[in-house]
Amino acid sequence: TGTPKGVASTHAGWTNRMQWMQAQYPLHPGDTVLHKTVLSFDDSAVEIFWPLIAGATVVMLPPGLHRDPRAIADWSSDHHIAALHFVPSMLTLFLDEITPTRQPLTHLRHVISSGEALRPDLVATFHDRLAHTPAHLHNQWGATEVSIDSTSHTCTTDDHDADVPLGRAIANNEVLLLDEHLNPVPDGIPGELYLGGVGLARGYLGDARKTAAAFLPHPEVPGTRLYRTGDRGIRRADGSLVFLGRADSQVKIRGIRIEPAEIEHTLRRHPGVNDAVVTKWEPVPGDQRLAAYITVRQPAALGDDELVADLTAHLGDRLPLYMIPSSITVLDRIPVNANGKTDHRALPEPKAAAEETATRASGAAEELVAGIWSEVLGRPELDVHANFFALGGHSLLATRIVSRLRTALSPDIPLALIFDNPTIRTMAEAVGHLLPASGPADGRTSR
Incomplete structure (x- = not known):
């Protein structure tokens, strides 16, 4: 810490x-x-x-x-x-x-x-x-x-x-x-x-x-x-x-003080990154996250999506979970103001983490879990292999997902479920036995 x-x-x-x-x-x-x-x-x-x-x-x-x-x-x-x-x-x-x-x-x-x-x-x-x-x-x-x-x-x-x-x-x-x-x-x-x-x-x-x-x-x-x-x-x-x-660049995310400069420094240590800026992002009121913007070295060794995935792993090996940005956006250049300092107001809307489209939810358990994830994360379509935390999830959103699963399936589902099963597929496998034979009751899939 x-x-x-x-x-x-x-x-x-x-x-x-x-x-x-x-x-x-x-x-x-x-x-x-x-x-x-x-x-x-x-x-x-x-x-x-x-x-x-x-x-x-x-x-x-x-x-x-x-x-x-x-x-x-x-x-x-x-x-x-x-x-x-x-x-x-x-x-x-x-x-x-x-x-x-x-x-x-x-x-x-x-x-x-x-x-x-x-x-x-x-x-x-x-x-x-x-x-x-x-x-x-x-x-x-x-x-x-x-x-x-x-x-x-x-x-x-x-x-x-x-x-x-x-x-x-x-x-x-x-x-x-x-x-x-x-x-x-x-x-x-x-x-x-x-x-x-x-x-x-x-x-x-x-x-x-x-x-x-x-x-x-x-x-x-x-x-x-x-x-x-x-x-x-x-x-x-x-x-x-x-x-x-x-007054300075320090931000608070869910009560934890974070120095964006430390994350920026770690991003710049990646061989594919030329420069980096990290800022606070609030996609909906009360849901505070970190957003990163990077420029890449020329020529780029990886495509944008591959680089973002590699950077997420790079950060995960070096920083605590709460310091990993929910989104990483690749820019041609970092915008600056007349004084040559980063112009945070000119940064574009953060780009959501890359989503695969090859594997969608199938079966009652996966569809139930995917529906809850989509509601909580605010993302309409999700790949069943996508990692919850790579998609912008954090511990507080995890409690929302578990709370909805408890309502839909069982009040005994532990909070640790999502940390042990951070993808839709693995989570569905973990809770599938709790699903009624006819599927979840009406109105209980994502509330």
């Missing part, structure tokens, strides 16, 4: 964060909180220490279920969970599981969303699906370098049709909107977001240069520092902040 940043957090920062959480969203000794986040992700600390300082109970989700929204929904119902924490992409899948027939989440009071920009349509879905519960949705934003989240906003129906605010700074923390000279910017003018206060870390362990670049002297309070987040924002007239995106 790369080299750890080594953020030297302080006990004071984390204590302040947890005490603020408890004061703002009180938990009681009879409450339970679900711990479902892997320990290497900083948000896991909230799921552990917030309930413990309140005398509440931490319920440990069994290993391997943290990416399974149905399991999270089941455990939340069965254990009367009072608070949950999600990145928005996982919240989307969790809400998909909240149906009228499910046992209601009558104890759920607080759902915290952080790690990605929270979309207005997701807020509306939350209020619709959990209308009969006491649950409130809180949008939080910050960084590990400032004891995770430093701002908070409780969502209302006003957030259904506009950018969801980041909110205001939590107690004893500070958020500033500054220009490139570290001067405050007026309301309504974009600037870069800086964080400070008691939550600020000491820096990066053993890396004075990186610390000096990210932790800058406070322009208004001598002897103190601010953390440069690299995020851009704007302040509304009411004082709330709105996220505008990254």
Whole structure:
């Protein structure tokens, strides 16, 4: 997963964060909180220490279920969970599981969303699906370098049709909107977001240069520092902040920070690639992916489709799965602006991964699986030998496919099915025995 940043957090920062959480969203000794986040992700600390300082109970989700929204929904119902924490992409899948027939989440009071920009349509879905519960949705934003989240906003129906605010700074923390000279910017003018206060870390362990670049002297309070987040924002007239995106090239895909430059470097190491650009692509709202554009060396040793397949394998051998682009498009040249820099706005719509046309689904099992894949991936025709991940699939889309298979065939189908059987044909072979003799019931093939 790369080299750890080594953020030297302080006990004071984390204590302040947890005490603020408890004061703002009180938990009681009879409450339970679900711990479902892997320990290497900083948000896991909230799921552990917030309930413990309140005398509440931490319920440990069994290993391997943290990416399974149905399991999270089941455990939340069965254990009367009072608070949950999600990145928005996982919240989307969790809400998909909240149906009228499910046992209601009558104890759920607080759902915290952080790690990605929270979309207005997701807020509306939350209020619709959990209308009969006491649950409130809180949008939080910050960084590990400032004891995770430093701002908070409780969502209302006003957030259904506009950018969801980041909110205001939590107690004893500070958020500033500054220009490139570290001067405050007026309301309504974009600037870069800086964080400070008691939550600020000491820096990066053993890396004075990186610390000096990210932790800058406070322009208004001598002897103190601010953390440069690299995020851009704007302040509304009411004082709330709105996220505008990254100031640098770093992107977030499903809550994971990714440096496109690292993927570009790996692509350029392929003997057939001359240059490469990687950017974030959102083919439909909420479905964030990586898209790569390349130019080839002359003369090209492979055809475009063969080269894309070879590059996907090349990346798979060198990078974690979440860093492999969902599409690779071959260009004659990379577009540049007047300054000679890559013009991302001039890049064409990403080209979908190459699809073979020789082998289509045959038989009830393959047709069922192919129909579900087409719906989830948004691709009308698929080859039964095509790899799910090469087609742009990722772990969150995998849960959608498994959820639909469970509805169509059996609730006991494991999430690992798609990782063990990543093609339509192999998946159909794995679930074929669950198919009724007359085929799937009407209306259950891809819902």
